[in-house]
Amino acid sequence: MKCVIERNGVKVFGKAVHALARIGDELWLDPMMKGLAMRSVNSAHSAYACFLFSPLFFQHYSPDTGPAQDCGTVKCKLVMKSVLPLFRCLATIERNVDSCQISINLPDNRVIFQFHCRHGITKTHNLGFQESEALQAVFPSHLCPNVLKAQPRLLGDMVMHFPVSQEEITLSMSPLRVNLKSYYEDESDQMKAMHTEMSLDPSEFDYFQVGVDSDITFCLKELRGLLSFAESHGLPVSAHFGAAGKPVAFSVDDMVLEASVVLATLVNPESRTPSQATEAQAPAALR
Structure with a gap:
């Protein structure tokens, strides 16, 4: 090559x-x-x-x-x-x-x-x-019931309100609202930490599709890199997801590049164990 x-x-x-x-x-x-x-x-x-x-x-x-x-x-x-x-x-x-x-x-x-x-x-x-x-x-994002698409500045401004130390966040979606809030696994951490929560109207997104009401919790650290990349190049970000425990995929695309991040989600907001349902796997043989 x-x-x-x-x-x-x-x-x-x-x-x-x-x-x-x-x-x-x-x-x-x-x-x-x-x-x-x-x-x-x-x-x-x-x-x-x-x-x-x-x-x-x-x-x-x-x-x-x-x-x-x-x-x-x-x-x-x-x-x-x-x-x-x-x-x-x-x-x-x-x-x-x-x-x-x-x-x-x-x-x-x-x-x-x-x-x-x-x-x-x-x-x-x-x-x-x-x-x-x-x-x-291995994740067919086109089959996900919920889809969000937004300008990178909107998502960047949302994430900016969470401290760098924030490991996981919960995204809630219904036909009327989209909520994003802090998530803490340990109850003692919940008492000490600062809680952040914000709510957005569907009209703020470029595309908004709700198939099922959902609350998904995923790691924020791995997502920050893609959001930073998208914002620096002005590329809209799409999110495809469904119920808790199923992966969430964030993606951007242009004429010359495509990028995606697939994250596991917790089985439910109260769970202490990340979903093992899927994510990256190697093909059976080299091609």
């Missing part, structure tokens, strides 16, 4: 890495004909995220891994701590980087990130990878 990202796209790609770093400690690179997918999952398999960059996103994109390899056969699993520092300072990247070339070196099991900077400076990073089956979320 070899691809070249132009200057403006390098920051976008970096923001995607930042969002995925909120999910898990490992990053999967999956080059396919329809684009380059980057995926991550947390250790409990209760949160999964995927960014898919179409070939149109790149100045050059070739998914072939080599003359002796079928297209898309190699799935690279990288340690997130080795990738994130390359995109740590996005402001510096925006000022100094003209393009970024990403390629896979099969004989050495290396992913090569090459940054072409101003004044003719080239920075090359060789990261070791492990071949691994690609992750894929």
Whole structure:
């Protein structure tokens, strides 16, 4: 695989890495004909995220891994701590980087990130990878009875009212209102912590579909990265969900990229055990 990202796209790609770093400690690179997918999952398999960059996103994109390899056969699993520092300072990247070339070196099991900077400076990073089956979320979001779609600024303003330490929130939806409030697993924490609750009218959303009244509780930390990405690029965010205990999927899409985060929800607001009903799983074989 070899691809070249132009200057403006390098920051976008970096923001995607930042969002995925909120999910898990490992990053999967999956080059396919329809684009380059980057995926991550947390250790409990209760949160999964995927960014898919179409070939149109790149100045050059070739998914072939080599003359002796079928297209898309190699799935690279990288340690997130080795990738994130390359995109740590996005402001510096925006000022100094003209393009970024990403390629896979099969004989050495290396992913090569090459940054072409101003004044003719080239920075090359060789990261070791492990071949691994690609992750894929098994969740038919189109079958969900409840759908919300909103501008990223609205969701960003809502989340901003919750402290960074807030781990989980509860989203309640009915034909008349949408409520978002703090959730605390431990009763002693409920007594000490600040409670935040807000209510929104359906008219504030771009799209509002209620199939069933629902109260779902999910982790906020993993969602913040996608919301930050969406807000920085002005992309509307869609949420698909149903009853408590079923996953909730948040997604954004553009002409050149798609991104989604799938989160497990508690069986009910009083439950102490996250739902094990589904989430990320690897396909039976490499393709």
